[in-house]
Amino acid sequence: MICAVIVPSHAQYSSYNSFIRQALVSYHLGSDGYYKRDTNTMLDNVSNVLENYAYDKSAKNLYVLTPTGNVVITLNKDYAKIIKKNKAIPQLSGNELNAKIQEYTKKLDDKYTELNRQRTQHIQDSIAKAKEDSIQRVMAIARAKEAKRKADEDYRNTHSWRWAPVNSQSMNCTICDESISVSDSLFCMGIKNDSIYYVTSKDGDLDLRQIECHASKIPSSLATYQPFVHHYEIFKDSLTRDSLDYQDFTGYMNYSYGAEYLNKIRSIAPYGYFDGWGWDSEYSMVSFHFSYVNTNPKTIRYITVYFKITNDVGDICRTGYFKGVGPLKQWESANWNWDSSSYFVSGDASNMNITKAVITYMNGKTQVVSGRYLQFNGDD
Numbered sequence: 001m002i003c004a005v006i007v008p009s010h011a012q013y014s015s016y017n018s019f020i021r022q023a024l025v026s027y028h029l030g031s032d033g034y035y036k037r038d039t040n041t042m043l044d045n046v047s048n049v050l051e052n053y054a055y056d057k058s059a060k061n062l063y064v065l066t067p068t069g070n071v072v073i074t075l076n077k078d079y080a081k082i083i084k085k086n087k088a089i090p091q092l093s094g095n096e097l098n099a100k101i102q103e104y105t106k107k108l109d110d111k112y113t114e115l116n117r118q119r120t121q122h123i124q125d126s127i128a129k130a131k132e133d134s135i136q137r138v139m140a141i142a143r144a145k146e147a148k149r150k151a152d153e154d155y156r157n158t159h160s161w162r163w164a165p166v167n168s169q170s171m172n173c174t175i176c177d178e179s180i181s182v183s184d185s186l187f188c189m190g191i192k193n194d195s196i197y198y199v200t201s202k203d204g205d206l207d208l209r210q211i212e213c214h215a216s217k218i219p220s221s222l223a224t225y226q227p228f229v230h231h232y233e234i235f236k237d238s239l240t241r242d243s244l245d246y247q248d249f250t251g252y253m254n255y256s257y258g259a260e261y262l263n264k265i266r267s268i269a270p271y272g273y274f275d276g277w278g279w280d281s282e283y284s285m286v287s288f289h290f291s292y293v294n295t296n297p298k299t300i301r302y303i304t305v306y307f308k309i310t311n312d313v314g315d316i317c318r319t320g321y322f323k324g325v326g327p328l329k330q331w332e333s334a335n336w337n338w339d340s341s342s343y344f345v346s347g348d349a350s351n352m353n354i355t356k357a358v359i360t361y362m363n364g365k366t367q368v369v370s371g372r373y374l375q376f377n378g379d380d
Contacts, residue, residue, distance in 0.1 A: 013064075014045040017079040021046050025105050026069035027112045033119055035112040046071050054092045054100045057084055063101060070105050152234055161235035164188045164196075165227040171196075171216035175250065180214055189253070190246050191232065191239045194218055197246045199253070204261060205275070205293070205377045206268050211257040213250045262331070266295050271359060271367055273375035275333055279307075279352045286343035288322050291335040292357075293377075296367075300328040302360040309343075310351045317349040327362065 013021055021043040027035040046066065054063040060080040062073045075083060083089060092100055166186045173180050180200060189197040197215050204210030222228055232239060265273075277290035286309070294300050302325055309318040320343050324336035356370035 012045060012047050013049075013062075013073045018062075018073045018075050020074040021071065022073075023069040023071050024101065025108055026071075027108070028068065033123075034116050035119075037109070037112070041069075043069075043071065046073060051104075052083075052086075052089045053104055054097055055083055055086075055089045056093050056097055057091055058093065062089070063097075063104070065104050065108070070101065070108050155230070155234055159231070159234075161231075161238040162188050164198075164231050164239075165225070166222055167225050167227070169219060169222050171214075171219060171222075173214040173216055175215050175254070176212070180216065188239060189213065189249065190241060190244060191218075192246045195246075196222075197250050204265075206265055206273060206375060208261065208264055208268075210261050213253045213257065215247065215250055262295075269295055269373065269375035271296050271369045271373055272300070273377055274354070275377045277305075277354065277376075279309075281309075281345050281349055284344045284347065286318065286320075286341050286345060287339050288341065289335065289337040290322075290324075290354075291333055292324070292328065293333045294328045294330055297330050298361040298363070298365075299330070300326045300359055301362045302326060303328070304358040304360075306355045306357070308353050308355050309345055309349050310353070311346075311348040312350050317345045318343055319355075 023041040023043055024039065026038045026041050028038065030036045046064065048066055049064045050067060051065045052062060053065060055061070056063075057080075060075045060077075062075055062083055064071050064073065084091075090100070163185045165184060166182055168182065168184055169186075170179055170181050172178075174195070182198075182200065186196075187199040189199060191197070194217055195215055196218050197213065199211060199213050201209050201211050272292055272294045275291040275293050278288075280287045288305075288307070290305060292300075292303055302323055304321050304323045306321045307319065308316060310316055320341075322336070322338055322341070324334070326334070328334045354374065354376075356368060356374060359367045359369060361367070
């Protein structure tokens, strides 16, 4: 006696229970992302049945729908008996069966037509989005370039190429072999290879400013300082001129600035100036010292310094002079010091003034230095 078996709707079909398994229509995913339609494809097995929609008892053919195909399965004798008894599966033949097959084929075709349509729409949307993103990126890049161009133009219009931001660097000069401390900005003559050529100003004698030109290897801290890098990028053409020998130019400018500085000193003090002086009256005896710079081409043989000592109310306590012996050539400086002298003053003597200097040159000629030509360096 054979027992009836209930066949689940998701049964597996293979050679165990069937002779032939053929996909009347089936779909597979192509490499392009679209589903491709196949017909009359032989299958090794059938699984994941969604619906048993018809049975032809004369041919023992079971028609099922799977996620990817409309399949006909020719059952073996034993399994055909089981399916035949399943009243839930319509038993059809002839035109009625053909109509049902076409109905389920259309369901499958409609499903994958829609999936392929969605694929096409997805591709079109992706392309449109990619184009939009690309346009936005191009526009963003264009805006960034325009903003940089505008910023660079503003910088060029509001800054001088000669004044480079250096963030208060300390640099070693290869010309004077000194360490140069500079402020936030540096007055540049130019940049060549790894060296920067620049100008500094410092306090000189007689309240003048002394200008000097230097050359320094650009320190790494400056080479990576973004404001300096930006300044260099903006004014590169002005800062780096191949036609100019910066080393020679620096030497020439040092000579020119030096000559100009000395000419200004000579115009103020054509016969020289006191670089420092002082006096004392310890134990009532007057002591005195001074240093003098000769700015005149003539060599000084003697320099006689006349003085006047007063008290706090302007009474003259003593007058006299001290005589220094040279020689003292142009632009040389010499010091004289008298720890003792023949001059004595009372205890109320408080002020000394140099009233004049008489210079005797090597040729015997003399020059009286007084009035506006009597110059003192610094606050002495």
